[in-house]
Amino acid sequence: MAMQAAFAASMFxxxxxxxxxxxxxxxAPPPPAPARVxxxxxxxxxAAARGVRCRASLIEPDGGRLVELVVPEEGxxxxxxxxEAATLAHRVRLGRVETEWLxxxxxxxxxxxxGFMREAEFLQALHFNAIRxxxxxxxxxxxxxxxPLGDAQRRAIEASGARRVALVDAADRPxxxxxxxxxxxxxxxxxxxxxxxxxxxxxxxxxxxxxxAGDWLIGGDLEVIEPIKYNDGLDQYRLSPAxxxxxxxxxxxxxxxxxxxxxxVHNGHALLMTDTRKRLLEMGYKNPVLLxxxxxxxxxxxxxxxxxxxxxxEKVLEEGVxxxxxxxxxxxxxxxxxxxxTEVQWHAKARINAGANFYIVGRDPAGMGHPTEKRxxxxxxxxxxxxxxxxGLEKLNILPFKVAAYDTKQKKxxxxxxxxxxxxxxxxxxxxxTLAKNRQSPPDGFMCPGGWKVLVEYYxxxxxxxxxxxxxxxxxx
Amino acid sequence: MAMQAAFAASMFxxxxxxxxxxxxxxxAPPPPAPARVxxxxxxxxxAAARGVRCRASLIEPDGGRLVELVVPEEGxxxxxxxxEAATLAHRVRLGRVETEWLxxxxxxxxxxxxGFMREAEFLQALHFNAIRxxxxxxxxxxxxxxxPLGDAQRRAIEASGARRVALVDAADRPxxxxxxxxxxxxxxxxxxxxxxxxxxxxxxxxxxxxxxAGDWLIGGDLEVIEPIKYNDGLDQYRLSPAxxxxxxxxxxxxxxxxxxxxxxVHNGHALLMTDTRKRLLEMGYKNPVLLxxxxxxxxxxxxxxxxxxxxxxEKVLEEGVxxxxxxxxxxxxxxxxxxxxTEVQWHAKARINAGANFYIVGRDPAGMGHPTEKRxxxxxxxxxxxxxxxxGLEKLNILPFKVAAYDTKQKKxxxxxxxxxxxxxxxxxxxxxTLAKNRQSPPDGFMCPGGWKVLVEYYxxxxxxxxxxxxxxxxxx
Numbered sequence: 001m002a003m004q005a006a007f008a009a010s011m012f013x014x015x016x017x018x019x020x021x022x023x024x025x026x027x028a029p030p031p032p033a034p035a036r037v038x039x040x041x042x043x044x045x046x047a048a049a050r051g052v053r054c055r056a057s058l059i060e061p062d063g064g065r066l067v068e069l070v071v072p073e074e075g076x077x078x079x080x081x082x083x084e085a086a087t088l089a090h091r092v093r094l095g096r097v098e099t100e101w102l103x104x105x106x107x108x109x110x111x112x113x114x115g116f117m118r119e120a121e122f123l124q125a126l127h128f129n130a131i132r133x134x135x136x137x138x139x140x141x142x143x144x145x146x147x148p149l150g151d152a153q154r155r156a157i158e159a160s161g162a163r164r165v166a167l168v169d170a171a172d173r174p175x176x177x178x179x180x181x182x183x184x185x186x187x188x189x190x191x192x193x194x195x196x197x198x199x200x201x202x203x204x205x206x207x208x209x210x211x212x213a214g215d216w217l218i219g220g221d222l223e224v225i226e227p228i229k230y231n232d233g234l235d236q237y238r239l240s241p242a243x244x245x246x247x248x249x250x251x252x253x254x255x256x257x258x259x260x261x262x263x264x265v266h267n268g269h270a271l272l273m274t275d276t277r278k279r280l281l282e283m284g285y286k287n288p289v290l291l292x293x294x295x296x297x298x299x300x301x302x303x304x305x306x307x308x309x310x311x312x313x314e315k316v317l318e319e320g321v322x323x324x325x326x327x328x329x330x331x332x333x334x335x336x337x338x339x340x341x342t343e344v345q346w347h348a349k350a351r352i353n354a355g356a357n358f359y360i361v362g363r364d365p366a367g368m369g370h371p372t373e374k375r376x377x378x379x380x381x382x383x384x385x386x387x388x389x390x391x392g393l394e395k396l397n398i399l400p401f402k403v404a405a406y407d408t409k410q411k412k413x414x415x416x417x418x419x420x421x422x423x424x425x426x427x428x429x430x431x432x433x434t435l436a437k438n439r440q441s442p443p444d445g446f447m448c449p450g451g452w453k454v455l456v457e458y459y460x461x462x463x464x465x466x467x468x469x470x471x472x473x474x475x476x477x
Numbered sequence: 478m479a480m481q482a483a484f485a486a487s488m489f490x491x492x493x494x495x496x497x498x499x500x501x502x503x504x505a506p507p508p509p510a511p512a513r514v515x516x517x518x519x520x521x522x523x524a525a526a527r528g529v530r531c532r533a534s535l536i537e538p539d540g541g542r543l544v545e546l547v548v549p550e551e552g553x554x555x556x557x558x559x560x561e562a563a564t565l566a567h568r569v570r571l572g573r574v575e576t577e578w579l580x581x582x583x584x585x586x587x588x589x590x591x592g593f594m595r596e597a598e599f600l601q602a603l604h605f606n607a608i609r610x611x612x613x614x615x616x617x618x619x620x621x622x623x624x625p626l627g628d629a630q631r632r633a634i635e636a637s638g639a640r641r642v643a644l645v646d647a648a649d650r651p652x653x654x655x656x657x658x659x660x661x662x663x664x665x666x667x668x669x670x671x672x673x674x675x676x677x678x679x680x681x682x683x684x685x686x687x688x689x690a691g692d693w694l695i696g697g698d699l700e701v702i703e704p705i706k707y708n709d710g711l712d713q714y715r716l717s718p719a720x721x722x723x724x725x726x727x728x729x730x731x732x733x734x735x736x737x738x739x740x741x742v743h744n745g746h747a748l749l750m751t752d753t754r755k756r757l758l759e760m761g762y763k764n765p766v767l768l769x770x771x772x773x774x775x776x777x778x779x780x781x782x783x784x785x786x787x788x789x790x791e792k793v794l795e796e797g798v799x800x801x802x803x804x805x806x807x808x809x810x811x812x813x814x815x816x817x818x819t820e821v822q823w824h825a826k827a828r829i830n831a832g833a834n835f836y837i838v839g840r841d842p843a844g845m846g847h848p849t850e851k852r853x854x855x856x857x858x859x860x861x862x863x864x865x866x867x868x869g870l871e872k873l874n875i876l877p878f879k880v881a882a883y884d885t886k887q888k889k890x891x892x893x894x895x896x897x898x899x900x901x902x903x904x905x906x907x908x909x910x911t912l913a914k915n916r917q918s919p920p921d922g923f924m925c926p927g928g929w930k931v932l933v934e935y936y937x938x939x940x941x942x943x944x945x946x947x948x949x950x951x952x953x954x
Binding site for chain 1 (some may be wrong): 596597600601603604605606607609615619662664666667670671673674675676677818819855856859862863866867868
């Protein structure tokens with residue numbers, strides 16, 4: 001109950017902020033009417049009643065209620081939390097990826113997790129891709145959400161008998177308090193093997209966040225001092241699961257279908273999303289809403305950066321390829337593992353918590369090339385197969401991707417028709433990137449012109465300058 | 478129902494055979510009384526009634542009924558199956574490990590599996606350590622039970638459109654028919670990484686059964702032509718789950734506690750088993766029966782071979798260290814993975830199917846040294862932790878091993894008492910093997926004298942002969 005009230009209180013400043021920068025791509029909620037404000041601030045009972053009223057048609061979050069770990073603003077509680085954090089003897093510094101996970105946890109994407117994993121949760125994630133909740137039911141949880149700790153700090157914390165530690169950013173500012181802590185071994189080899197199904201060198205997430213990380217992990221319950229912000233001009237797209245649920249309820253969505261992506265949207269994607277909505281309408285839903293949900297956390301060096309992708313997605317909606325009326329664009333704050341069938345479960349599970357009851361899954365989701373062999377790391381079909389069988393995802397409707405390709409006769413992207421397969425041209429992500437890098441145009445109808453222009457601009461921005469090593473790093477592979 | 482009747486029919490010859498070689502260590506069931514025979518051959522309804530009567534107090538097999546895949550003897554059905562197998566165009570030859578798995582599957586240790594895994598089962602085993610049954614319930618299944626296939630044979634089978642293939646032994650004799658087949662990729666790296674949590678070279682099972690195996694897997698439903706026999710003088714110990722259930726029912730066991738082992742039994746083990754029975758009696762059980770269940774399939778080169786272990790176990794019972802009245806010794810036909818927390822689940826799950834509702838788990842179950850690093854491959858506590866949380870094992874009572882060590886004051890094995898820790902001596906498996914190899918005696922009370930003598934005889938039998946390479950192979954560590 002406290003959390004519900006906390007959420008209602010903490011959400012309003014963000015909504016007000018979003019109104020200021022209203023864009024076509026995100027149809028912001030209207031200003032809250034006084035009556036609703038009154039009801040929302042009417043205490044726990046009213047908040048609960050409101051919860052039932054607004055969200056009756058949305059899928060239930062994992063564990064039955066959405067976890068929200070940001071300290072409520074009222075009563076000076078954030079200031080008090082910040083002061084307490086500053087007094088704690090132990091301060092664990094978070095890197096970029098750990099901060100992204102803090103963000104993920106703070107908003108309940110990983111509900112019912114209430115903090116970085118303790119060992120029991122870590123082992124269940126590794127072995128079962130699922131965690132048993134307090135009620136005995138299994139919720140899906142396929143990737144470890146853990147916080148590494150170096151040996152010196154481990155010994156200091158254990159020697160002091162501390163039960164609470166502060167989590168701080170690169171500038172030593174307190175971000176959160178981790179309490180009732182548990183420290184356990186970070187067996188990196190086993191974690192990597194069980195998560196990726198390989199231990200080959202060169203896995204991007206491993207290089208970024210595991211290889212040089214501490215040999216211990218520290219788990220516990222989180223109190224996050226204030227909402228995580230990036231101040232990169234994109235925070236208004238970073239809607240929490242609670243905010244997304246609010247938005248879907250406001251639109252009276254009776255079905256929400258999520259599309260996870262980390263690439264520019266081409267007309268094949270758009271066709272798929274449009275077609276999905278059509279199918280849902282045919283199934284009898286009155287108002288299916290699309291959650292177009294680009295991943296916003298860590299990605300590998302040769303993926304198109306988030307800011308450029310967001311510009312590209314904006315064009316796709318501006319130019320009418322997707323309908324803004326039935327589309328919500330928001331950023332999913334998770335870092336990317338590139339762990340294929342293991343990770344696609346996390347991508348789906350997190351969207352349940354955001355209110356999605358349909359999930360579109362394509363060929364080789366969250367996959368990549370094998371880092372040391374000339375083949376894809378995962379079988380292209382395993383992602384959707386594993387997703388369809390995953391424990392804890394039974395309530396989610398999985399919508400397998402139909403294959404779209406460029407129809408050279410119709411000059412547009414269309415669903416592949418094997419009976420006239422020679423008419424179709426498959427344009428891979430690599431091919432697309434190569435065209436854009438070389439300022440060449442793709443065939444008409446592959447992508448809306450404004451979206452393509454953004455891509456070309458992005459690659460132009462990488463043109464070798466005095467510091468040519470920078471280019472090599474940014475577009476490696 | 479057909480299976481129940483089939484089981485009753487196929488079991489009798491084995492029981493008769495066992496009576497001929499009755500030993501103290503296995504208290505064989507009495508000869509079947511005419512009344513029971515009449516009832517058993519009274520058709521499906523009678524068989525079902527009998528099943529309820531005899532097994533009411535035993536734990537239910539996974540999937541609700543025990544799978545039995547051996548073709549029934551009556552009506553010449555085995556001969557017909559053998560003839561059919563001989564006519565099939567495709568014959569897949571089984572190696573030692575695959576034949577052991579055929580044995581495991583044929584008797585229902587892996588119930589509800591009805592054959593080598595198809596891809597959906599393989600993926601669930603790898604990712605979730607559990608498989609969803611037809612009723613939607615999860616059953617535990619942590620190791621892949623699969624049959625590799627070479628590329629040439631894969632192409633030949635696929636080109637022919639065959640739906641059934643014969644499985645044959647090294648001498649090309651048909652063992653089984655695999656039907657409604659499915660062929661899929663054998664991604665060895667991914668299988669190894671997800672099963673063992675490492676891809677380091679030198680894992681014994683990988684070297685034996687994966688590295689040189691085919692790049693494809695073939696799954697399907699099995700009909701096994703006749704019970705698998707080894708003709709090594711130990712077949713009478715190889716009781717199927719159905720036979721074990723029959724035996725526990727005959728003894729009116731109201732609790733069955735299983736002890737998996739692949740090492741000689743010392744008095745610390747014996748203390749643990751005796752103590753467990755005492756605890757179960759204190760809990761109110763009237764007749765807890767111990768299933769002392771050595772693993773009989775593939776083991777690594779430096780483990781003591783099955784035949785010597787069986788001689789040693791026999792002495793342990795003969796010399797009264799364990800009570801034959803409340804002990805059933807039988808061989809578990811599975812090959813050994815040495816996959817630690819992943820494999821211990823398989824060891825436990827298979828014993829549910831054999832009627833055990835309590836499972837004793839020790840330190841580092843199914844573990845071994847890391848093949849390339851100077852450390853244990855698994856954390857010693859992970860096995861029991863993972864086991865206690867594993868999906869599909871909720872109905873099994875996990876009994877964690879208390880640590881036993883040699884008490885130098887009392888001159889016997891006893892539970893370790895940290896308050897006088899200097900009195901205790903820990904004798905590792907390596908230490909035990911070294912003593913026996915060097916014909917030295919362990920401290921009095923470590924192992925019964927007859928059992929120790931067997932061990933010394935085993936190592937004596939390895940004394941370098943003209944062919945000294947054989948010794949190195951057999952005791953390679």
